[in-house]
Amino acid sequence: METAIAAVAAAIATGFALDLARDFFRKPRPHTAAYAAGIGMFALATWALASGLAFGWDGWSYRTFFLLGAILNIPILAVGSFFLVVGRRAGNLALLISGAIGAISTTLTTTVPFARPLPEGGIPHDIFPPISEGFGPRLLAAIAGGLAASALIVLGLVSLIRFWRKNRRLVWGNALIIAGTLAATWGGSGLAIGEGAAFAISLLLAASLIWAGYRTAAGARSKRDPGLVYSNGSDPQTTEING
Numbered sequence: 001m002e003t004a005i006a007a008v009a010a011a012i013a014t015g016f017a018l019d020l021a022r023d024f025f026r027k028p029r030p031h032t033a034a035y036a037a038g039i040g041m042f043a044l045a046t047w048a049l050a051s052g053l054a055f056g057w058d059g060w061s062y063r064t065f066f067l068l069g070a071i072l073n074i075p076i077l078a079v080g081s082f083f084l085v086v087g088r089r090a091g092n093l094a095l096l097i098s099g100a101i102g103a104i105s106t107t108l109t110t111t112v113p114f115a116r117p118l119p120e121g122g123i124p125h126d127i128f129p130p131i132s133e134g135f136g137p138r139l140l141a142a143i144a145g146g147l148a149a150s151a152l153i154v155l156g157l158v159s160l161i162r163f164w165r166k167n168r169r170l171v172w173g174n175a176l177i178i179a180g181t182l183a184a185t186w187g188g189s190g191l192a193i194g195e196g197a198a199f200a201i202s203l204l205l206a207a208s209l210i211w212a213g214y215r216t217a218a219g220a221r222s223k224r225d226p227g228l229v230y231s232n233g234s235d236p237q238t239t240e241i242n243g
Helices: 002-026 030-055 059-086 088-111 137-162 168-192 196-219
Strands: none
Touching: 002 030, 002 196, 030 059, 030 088, 030 196, 059 088, 059 137, 088 137, 137 168, 168 196
């Protein structure tokens, strides 16, 4: 069951990443590029999960799953929201920070020895050394994932409030995206206590809800006031995740 759920989640995430890439090539925007990269990482991590569940885990499949799914994808998505909701300077700063996180996390995740052997089946957890043993992949995942998820939720709420009276469809799109982010956070908590099935379901919910929210927000473009601009001065006639 976990394998099937993970495969469906990976297929949905792949479709979402391609959808974002198409939008970027139609009209290049830094936030769309960041969202496409973040969801692409989510898709690769979920395919690594499905492969590990179906064929057994090896070191590289688990490291790919952990690096792209537990550390990097949420910060990259947050970069997109900073570009869109706050502005280009904030987006560039967030990109610089996420780049530093990416360099450190890639080095740690690919070189730190496992604290225990990979299991033959199921979704592994507690494979890297515990947080109590010092700075490592698990502590970095907790810090980067927690802060980036919080930023995504806060920026989504800001955009939701901004458009509450102006475009309710955009508001519902943001609400779906916030729900998807919370689903991913819930799944990470479940994985930490060994709830593999809950984690697989959370990936499916996260990919489905965030994609639905994105398409809902994108569909709201034609209903906007042509004279409306964002607080950061950007063109409102764009496809976005956080409004």
